[in-house]
Amino acid sequence: MIFDRKQASLLVASAFAAVASAKTHSYNWTASWVDGYNPDGLFERPVIGVNGEWPWPDLKVKKGDRVEILLNNGFETSNTSLHFHGLFQRDNTQMDGPPYVTQCPIAPGESMLYNFTVPDQVGSFWYHSHSESQYGDGMRAAFIIEDTEDYPYDYDEEVILTVAEWYHKDVKTLTKDFMNRYNPTGAEPIPQNLLFNNTRNNSWVVQPDTTYLVHIINVGAFVSQYLYMEDHTFTVVEIDGIYVEKNETEMLYITVAQRYTVLITTKSDTSKNYAFMQKFDDDMLDTIPGDLLLNSTNYIVYNETADLPTEYFVDSIDDFLDDFYLEPLTKEAAYDEPDYQIVIDVAMDNLGDGVNYAFFNNITWIAPKVPTLTTVMSAGEDATNPLVYGNNVNAFVLEKDEVIEIVLNNQDTGKHPFHLHGHVFQVIERAQDYGDEAVPVAYNESAPYDAPEYPMRRDVLYVRPQSYFRIRFKADNPGVWFFHCHIEWHLTQGLAIVLIEDPEGIQANQTLSESWLNACKTNNIPTVGNAAANSQDYLDLSGENKQHKALPAGFTARGIVALVFSCITGVLGCIFIGVYGMADIPDIDQRIAMDLGAEDALLEDDEEEEEESSAPETGASASEGASKTN
Ligand SMILES: *[C@@H]1O[C@H](CO)[C@@H](O)[C@H](O)[C@H]1NC(C)=O
Ligand SMILES: *[C@@H]1O[C@H](CO)[C@@H](O)[C@H](O)[C@H]1NC(C)=O
Ligand SMILES: *[C@@H]1O[C@H](CO)[C@@H](O)[C@H](O)[C@H]1NC(C)=O
Ligand SMILES: *[C@@H]1O[C@H](CO)[C@@H](O)[C@H](O)[C@H]1NC(C)=O
Ligand SMILES: *[C@@H]1O[C@H](CO)[C@@H](O)[C@H](O)[C@H]1NC(C)=O
Ligand SMILES: *[C@@H]1O[C@H](CO)[C@@H](O)[C@H](O)[C@H]1NC(C)=O
Ligand SMILES: *[C@@H]1O[C@H](CO)[C@@H](O)[C@H](O)[C@H]1NC(C)=O
Ligand SMILES: *[C@@H]1O[C@H](CO)[C@@H](O)[C@H](O)[C@H]1NC(C)=O
Ligand SMILES: *[C@@H]1O[C@H](CO)[C@@H](O)[C@H](O)[C@H]1NC(C)=O
Ligand SMILES: *[C@@H]1O[C@H](CO)[C@@H](O)[C@H](O)[C@H]1NC(C)=O
Ligand SMILES: *[C@@H]1O[C@H](CO)[C@@H](O)[C@H](O)[C@H]1NC(C)=O
Ligand SMILES: [Cu+2]
Numbered sequence: 001m002i003f004d005r006k007q008a009s010l011l012v013a014s015a016f017a018a019v020a021s022a023k024t025h026s027y028n029w030t031a032s033w034v035d036g037y038n039p040d041g042l043f044e045r046p047v048i049g050v051n052g053e054w055p056w057p058d059l060k061v062k063k064g065d066r067v068e069i070l071l072n073n074g075f076e077t078s079n080t081s082l083h084f085h086g087l088f089q090r091d092n093t094q095m096d097g098p099p100y101v102t103q104c105p106i107a108p109g110e111s112m113l114y115n116f117t118v119p120d121q122v123g124s125f126w127y128h129s130h131s132e133s134q135y136g137d138g139m140r141a142a143f144i145i146e147d148t149e150d151y152p153y154d155y156d157e158e159v160i161l162t163v164a165e166w167y168h169k170d171v172k173t174l175t176k177d178f179m180n181r182y183n184p185t186g187a188e189p190i191p192q193n194l195l196f197n198n199t200r201n202n203s204w205v206v207q208p209d210t211t212y213l214v215h216i217i218n219v220g221a222f223v224s225q226y227l228y229m230e231d232h233t234f235t236v237v238e239i240d241g242i243y244v245e246k247n248e249t250e251m252l253y254i255t256v257a258q259r260y261t262v263l264i265t266t267k268s269d270t271s272k273n274y275a276f277m278q279k280f281d282d283d284m285l286d287t288i289p290g291d292l293l294l295n296s297t298n299y300i301v302y303n304e305t306a307d308l309p310t311e312y313f314v315d316s317i318d319d320f321l322d323d324f325y326l327e328p329l330t331k332e333a334a335y336d337e338p339d340y341q342i343v344i345d346v347a348m349d350n351l352g353d354g355v356n357y358a359f360f361n362n363i364t365w366i367a368p369k370v371p372t373l374t375t376v377m378s379a380g381e382d383a384t385n386p387l388v389y390g391n392n393v394n395a396f397v398l399e400k401d402e403v404i405e406i407v408l409n410n411q412d413t414g415k416h417p418f419h420l421h422g423h424v425f426q427v428i429e430r431a432q433d434y435g436d437e438a439v440p441v442a443y444n445e446s447a448p449y450d451a452p453e454y455p456m457r458r459d460v461l462y463v464r465p466q467s468y469f470r471i472r473f474k475a476d477n478p479g480v481w482f483f484h485c486h487i488e489w490h491l492t493q494g495l496a497i498v499l500i501e502d503p504e505g506i507q508a509n510q511t512l513s514e515s516w517l518n519a520c521k522t523n524n525i526p527t528v529g530n531a532a533a534n535s536q537d538y539l540d541l542s543g544e545n546k547q548h549k550a551l552p553a554g555f556t557a558r559g560i561v562a563l564v565f566s567c568i569t570g571v572l573g574c575i576f577i578g579v580y581g582m583a584d585i586p587d588i589d590q591r592i593a594m595d596l597g598a599e600d601a602l603l604e605d606d607e608e609e610e611e612e613s614s615a616p617e618t619g620a621s622a623s624e625g626a627s628k629t630n
Contacts, residue, residue, distance in 0.1 A: 024066040025059065031129070031139060032074030040193040040200050043168040047138035048129070055198050056141035058160050059127070061118045062148050069114040071106065078172075079105030079523070081112075083130040084143060085257060086241050086459050088119045088422055091509055093373060093479030094516050096421055097130040100367035101482045101498055104520035105131055113515040122147045123241040124215040124259035126162075133171040133488040136221035144215055145241070152329060153237050153246065155213035155263055162198065163227070163254070163278055164220035165191035171221075171488070178489060181354030187286040188222060188489045194278050194296045202298040203308075204276065211265045213237070216254065221488035224255040224281040224415070224462070226320060229300065230274040230312040234262040236321060240458035242424060243329035249321035251314070253281070255417035257460045257486040270302040275312035284415060324430050326456045334426055334451040335472045338405035342396055344497060345442070346463070346485075347411045351548035357493045358412075358485070364494030365484070366392035366545045368531035373480045374520070375538075376503045377512065378528035382538040383503035390531025390544045393498050398475040400502040405472045406483070409442040410463045416490065417462040422481035422501070425471040426455040435465030443468045460486055478505035494547070 034049035047054045061067060073080045083097030095116045099105035106112045125143040128135035142160045167174060167189065174189040196202045206212065218225060227234075228251045235248045238261035252260055276298040282288055297311045344360045351357055357364040368375070368390045375388055382388050389395035398404055405428070410416060413435055428451045434441040455472075463469045484496035512527070520527045529535040532544035 021062070022064040022066065023062070024068060025061055026068045028070045028072070030072040030074040031080050031134075037138075039195055039198050040166050042193065045168060046170065048134055049138065054138055056127075056139065058142040058144065060144045060146060062146050063118050063120050063122065064148070065118045067114070067116055067118060070111055071114060072111045073106045073108050075108050077108060078134070079107055079131050080129055080134060080139075081106055081131045082114055082127060083421075084114075084116075084125065084127045085419075086121070086125040086259075086424075087116070087143075088121065088477055089116060089479065090119060090477055092116050093422070093481070093506065093510065094512055096479070096481070098421070098482045099131050100371050102373045102480050103371055103516060104523050104525045106519050107523040110519060110522040111515070112519040113513065115513070115515075118145055121145055121241050123238045123243070124217055124261050125241060126217050126219055126257075126259070128219065133175065133221060133492060135219070136167065136171040136488055140219045142215060142217055142219075151213075152243055153213075153263060155211045157207075157210060158213045158215070159204070160215045160217070161196070161204075162217045162219045163225055164195045164198075164218065164256075165223045165280070166193045166195045168192045175492060179355050179492060184350055184354060184356055185286070186348050186356030186358075186489075186493065188284075188487070190285055190287060190289060190292065191223065193293065194223075194225065194280060196276075196278055196296065196298045200296060200298075202276075203301045204299065205301045205304065206266045208266055208268050208270050208302060211263050214262050214264055216252070216260045216262060218254045218256050218258055220256045221486075222256060223284050224253060224417070226279040226281065226317050227252045227254065227277065228279075228312070228314055229264075229276050230309060232264055232266075232274060232276075232300065234260070234264060234321075236260055236262050236326065239323060239326060239456075240424060240460060242457045244326045244456070245329060247321060247326055251317065251320040253320040255415075255460060255462045255486070257417060257419055258458070266300075266302070271306060273302055273306055273309055274300040275309045276300050277312050277314075279317065281415075323458070324427060324452075324456060327452075327454055328457055331454045332426070332457065333453065334428060334455050335403045335474065337403075338472060339402040340398065341405045341407060342497075343407045343409070343443075345409045345411055346416065346495065348414075348493070350551055352551050353548045355548075357547070358490050358495035360394055360495065360497050363392060363394045364547045365394055365496035365498075366494065366547055368393050369533035369543075369545060370526050370529050370531070371520075372498050372500065372531075373506075373512075374525075374527050375530050376480060376500060376506050377510075378535060379503075379530065379538050380507075382530075383500075383507065385539075386500075387541070388530040388538045389498065389500065390541055392544070392546050393531055394496070395498045395500055397503060398499055398501045400475060400478065400505055402475045403472060404475055404499075405470060407443045407468065407470050408463055409440065409468045410466060411440040411442075413465045415462050415464060416485045416487060416495070417460050418483065419460045419486045420471075420473070420481060420483045420499075422477050422479050422499075423473045424457040424459050425461070425473040426451075426457050427461055428452075428455055428470040428472055430461070430469040431464065431467045433464040434467045437466055440466035441468070443470060475501045478502035478509065480506070 029050045033046045035046045037047045038044040050056045081097050081099050089096045096102040127143045128140035278296045280294045347359045481499045526533045530538045532541045
């Protein structure tokens with residue numbers, strides 16, 4: 001082996017031979033719109049590419065390697081950022097990516113260097129923009145950390161497989177209609193198709209008698225998918241970077257941002273080809289347009305001259321692998337009773353501007369005036385006081401090495417995949433679907449329940465309708481960590497909290513890079529101060545970004561529907577209802593009649609908003625799809 005001087009000195013400095021082969025992966029990436037892509041084969045549109053091309057490259061690295069990505073913002077009007085999903089970013093929370101949480105958004109024409117060491121993690125990860133829902137337009141790819149030791153399971157070939165949903169319109173256009181009083185129920189836009197490896201009708205050419213290690217990653221921004229194959233099975237060996245005891249299944253259910261690494265062993269007979277199906281979880285769609293293809297057929301190709309199979313049907317989609325029952329290969333007993341329990345209730349509702357928002361404990365996340373990490377770094381002793389982070393950041397301060405339990409009660413009728421940055425968590429409990437109950441079922445502390453001995457661990461977990469889950473982790477990674485729904489529409493609606501883990505440890509051990517500071521400076525964002533950018537008095541939050549006022553008492557989403565009817569001409573209204581699914585609301589005419597009285601109140605709120613809009617727009621969200629002003 002030949003070492004250059006830098007590597008050789010590293011070798012001397014370290015007792016670990018693995019470091020000797022540590023590589024530096026350097027990239028100079030410019031994110032921008034590129035024209036003329038047609039991933040689903042039905043519609044050509046611009047996508048967000050890198051250095052003029054799409055898709056973004058899949059990265060393969062090893063633990064201990066260094067990654068240096070210079071991200072240049074090549075957009076004309078959008079900010080940007082990059083998140084490495086699932087990486088712990090130990091002592092380096094500034095590289096995690098979400099704007100106004102751990103960094104300033106990178107302004108058009110500006111850059112930021114993402115520079116970090118690949119942590120002691122293995123398996124399937126991915127990277128994506130954490131700004132303005134840009135990853136829905138294609139700013140995303142796989143990030144695989146290869147094992148430096150022997151892989152625990154035998155395989156012959158390694159393959160990446162990304163899945164996602166796809167829209168013909170860009171996310172910014174869709175967001176304007178989504179975060180809108182004319183969409184009072186918060187119905188998410190319906191995608192046009194599912195993508196399989198960034199295309200459709202994908203042919204995966206295989207060799208006979210071969211075991212493939214397939215990294216399956218849902219890089220989508222909204223819908224979960226069912227995956228199943230004709231006459232082949234998946235053997236799950238790793239989820240979200242955690243090796244598990246092998247589990248063989250015919251069907252996977254994968255939410256956005258989750259990863260399943262599986263073994264697929266091919267047949268000896270090469271005469272025939274097989275279907276590899278992907279199916280929308282259509283429970284997540286508010287309406288199902290007649291022309292939406294819910295099942296997409298892809299191909300496992302043994303013989304390129306033989307016919308391709310037609311759609312493969314299964315009797316039931318209910319028998320997918322329940323990830324709750326997977327058992328990690330590295331045993332970690334369930335943590336004991338937590339030191340700190342955080343109970344968060346999820347709800348979706350309208351605020352006084354008529355728009356439908358998402359809430360944790362009645363708070364919709366609104367970006368502070370400076371990134372929360374800035375506040376941590378500059379607040380001195382006040383950094384342990386949650387108040388300095390503002391009323392709309394929903395910050396929780398965790399002490400070093402505490403065992404944290406998050407109890408998440410879903411008062412909404414939808415499923416939501418939640419992601420915790422900076423950690424994997426133990427899944428202590430996930431209750432059944434209570435979607436058919438009249439009222440949501442919350443976690444009941446006094447009802448006895450036994451956690452699994454060695455709970456499953458991962459970084460994205462879905463909660464079932466009107467149900468709850470409980471997760472635990474140890475606060476052993478000082479940093480500022482976002483916890484949010486990975487459905488980008490819901491993040492735009494504010495479904496997030498921020499965990500501030502060991503703020504004193506962050507202050508003592510972490511230094512903001514020049515490049516990080518420059519991203520703030522070039523976007524005119526201060527690098528000191530509380531959520532209101534006040535650096536004189538950290539407890540004075542006047543001027544902070546806040547959510548809209550609540551709707552007047554007794555006023556409901558139905559009243560807004562009424563407003564829609566009274567404001568829009570018949571034809572336009574009908575188009576809108578068709579697209580956004582308001583037609584689903586039963587007894588709509590009666591309800592409009594009931595709510596019409598409240599219309600005036602809404603209009604008043606309107607006028608007030610106009611006065612305020614002379615102030616500069618401040619409250620861009622971490623997904624920044626929608627502008628939220630105070
Ligand atoms: C990155 O690429 C851009 C565009 O090609 C170039 O102008 C710039 O000098 C490069 N920067 C570095 C550090 O290589
Ligand atoms: C996939 O097949 C459909 C139906 O034949 C076709 O309309 C579409 O263009 C194909 N897409 C791609 C990317 O090949
Ligand atoms: C980009 O960030 C700056 C600084 O926060 C903000 O003023 C601007 O509105 C943002 N741009 C967009 C398109 O959100
Ligand atoms: C990345 O960080 C390492 C460690 O601090 C440093 O040695 C290296 O120079 C940095 N890379 C760049 C391109 O600045
Ligand atoms: C997906 O695309 C990648 C990159 O082009 C390729 O290496 C891989 O084999 C493809 N996977 C499948 C299942 O077709
Ligand atoms: C591949 O398919 C063609 C067409 O059906 C057939 O003639 C050929 O024998 C097949 N090859 C193998 C190796 O099975
Ligand atoms: C989609 O797949 C499911 C499961 O195989 C099947 O029941 C359903 O009929 C399929 N729908 C269409 C339109 O093919
Ligand atoms: C495999 O998953 C099933 C649930 O789908 C579970 O009952 C079983 O215990 C799991 N087995 C292993 C070894 O993980
Ligand atoms: C949220 O608001 C409702 C209604 O005002 C109230 O009953 C509830 O206690 C609040 N929840 C939290 C966690 O503050
Ligand atoms: C919670 O569980 C306890 C013990 O089983 C039971 O007595 C109580 O009624 C439950 N509370 C609710 C709100 O269901
Ligand atoms: C700083 O980091 C070192 C190494 O990770 C750790 O031992 C030390 O406790 C940290 N200091 C503080 C104040 O957290
Ligand atoms: Cu959600």
